Amino acid sequence: MTLSRQDFRQHIRTKRNQLSSDVQHIAGLDLVTQFSTIPEIKRAQHIALYLSADGEIETSPLIEWLWSQGKRTYLPVIHPFSKGHLLFLHYDASTPMVLNRYAIAEPKLDQTRILPAAQLDLICTPLVAFDNTGHRLGMGGGYYDRTLEPWFKSKTGPKPIGLAHDCQQVERLPVESWDVPLPKIVTPSQIWDWE
Incomplete structure (x- = not known):
């Protein structure tokens, strides 16, 4: 039986939410180890990430490691006027945070950031x-x-890299016409590279 996209979402979200806090913590540290080896990180200065929610792989260790490497990090903010779009605001340890409509922490909107x-x-x-x-x-x-x-159409602009737990990998997803594969996904145990 083929699972629908919504079935996949429910199944994988349940799996990752069942990971213990210890497993989550170790996965976050292992993610840093893997991420630190990708060639793109050496050249990159401006890196957008996200704060983990709903069982997503813990990104705090990666953010802190990037800060220690002198990299500037940015978090997504739901655009207040352009429906369905994101803004990216500079993020550091002193950034004021608010909860968005999905109850996810994001930087308080500040045009200067x-x-x-x-x-x-x-x-x-x-x-x-x-x-x-x-x-x-x-x-x-x-x-x-x-x-x-823009990146999917012309390979210009910021390069996308997916971050995930190993348990989020499946053999085949149901694909829609608008879906474009990521060039790289990093998990705690490996780097998936399709370039």
């Missing part, structure tokens, strides 16, 4: 599941699909 997405070097994307060809299944809102559209 916005960096246009095209000026980012890397965008680390959350995902619910990914398959052996790099297809990514998100939560269904399309925020990252819209953000990454």
Whole structure:
């Protein structure tokens, strides 16, 4: 029986939410070890990430490691006027945070901290599941699909890199016409590279 996209979302979200806090912590540290070896990180100065929610792989260790390497980090903020779009705001330890409409922490909107997405070097994307060809299944809102559209069309702008637990990998996802595979996904145990 073939699972629908929504079935995949529910199944994988349940799996990752069952991971203990110890497993989550170790996975976050192992993610740093893997991420630190990718060639793109050496050149990148402006890196968008996200704060973990709903069982997503713990990104705090990666953010702190990037700070220790002198990299500037940015977090997504739901655009207040352009429906379905994201802004990226500079993020450091003193950034004031608020909860967005999905109860996810994001930087308080401050125009002086916005960096246009095209000026980012890397965008680390959350995902619910990914398959052996790099297809990514998100939560269904399309925020990252819209953000990454220039890269998918012309390979210009910030490069997308998916971050995930190993348990989020499946053999094959149901794919829609608008889905474009990610070039790279990093998990605690390996780097999936389709370039």
